[in-house]
């Protein structure tokens with residue numbers, strides 16, 4: 001039995017679908033407010049909890065061989081840093097503890113690439129702390145450090161570009177990005193359950209195509225079918241704005257940490273990833289073109 005946490009999310013949904021098609025038995029552990037309808041037709045078992053009811057958590061862990069934690073606070077919707085500790089830290093901590101108690105074999109966790117560059121970015125610090133907990137836990141683990149998801153490019157940045165024709169970003173024109181497709185990342189996650197090369201490993205994952213942000217601007221223009229503009233906000237300006245926000249809100253949102261997370265590009269060497277997961281990755285460019293063709297986009 002595979003216990004999935006975060007399975008109503010973009011990545012989690014795909015992982016559940018792939019696990020079921022690979023004939024794994026899947027149990028999804030959701031918070032009480034999650035929309036179960038997303039998962040109802042998948043055939044996965046669903047348990048809802050506040051993650052504090054230990055009896056229910058013990059029930060959720062019954063017969064579990066592997067835990068897959070792809071859950072994460074959505075910073076765009078819940079930007080206050082204090083929520084990160086009660087969600088991302090506390091829930092993953094509890095999951096690792098329960099996994100040990102129930103002699104779970106494997107724990108798969110999705111983390112961030114570039115933790116070292118984040119400085120004071122608290123979400124990144126928490127991911128690193130969970131990685132460290134897994135390393136000392138004695139559990140078998142696979143941590144996938146994700147650069148950026150193709151869906152985030154199309155759904156977050158892309159939706160703003162589609163609506164307004166422009167979007168401000170903190171990255172520099174020649175910094176590089178290599179977004180990974182959801183299906184490729186889901187393949188790595190499901191494969192790591194039984195892949196000995198992924199055992200006790202922290203693996204950096206990225207897409208096979210690398211673009212500068214200037215090239216990305218052209219990709220979006222071609223895919224949308226109209227010239228769009230990325231507005232490159234200088235780092236100094238971004239840091240000044242972040243400093244003002246942090247000062248006025250007593251660091252409620254850790255805005256300077258966020259700025260540090262969104263600078264410096266987002267790409268990595270995928271030699272190890274390719275060696276571990278024998279995967280023929282899809283093309284981000286083709287994904288983006290398909291995305292706009294299928295979404296019937298019109299610029300206002």
Ligand SMILES: NC(=O)c1ccc[n+]([C@@H]2O[C@H](COP(=O)([O-])OP(=O)(O)OC[C@H]3O[C@@H](n4cnc5c(N)ncnc54)[C@H](OP(=O)(O)O)[C@@H]3O)[C@@H](O)[C@H]2O)c1
Nearest residue numbers: 006008009010011031034070071072087110146148149152
């Ligand atoms: N997106 C990126 O570019 C990117 C980059 C690097 C790493 N990652 C990592 O990749 C993983 C998957 O990302 P994603 O894009 O699939 O995220 P997502 O779409 O925002 O999904 C987040 C999931 O976490 C659940 N969740 C949030 N807070 C929770 C809580 N307190 N208790 C229980 N469940 C909670 C959500 O449930 P509800 O349905 O109830 O909201 C949802 O299922 C995350 O670990 C993320 O940090 C993403």
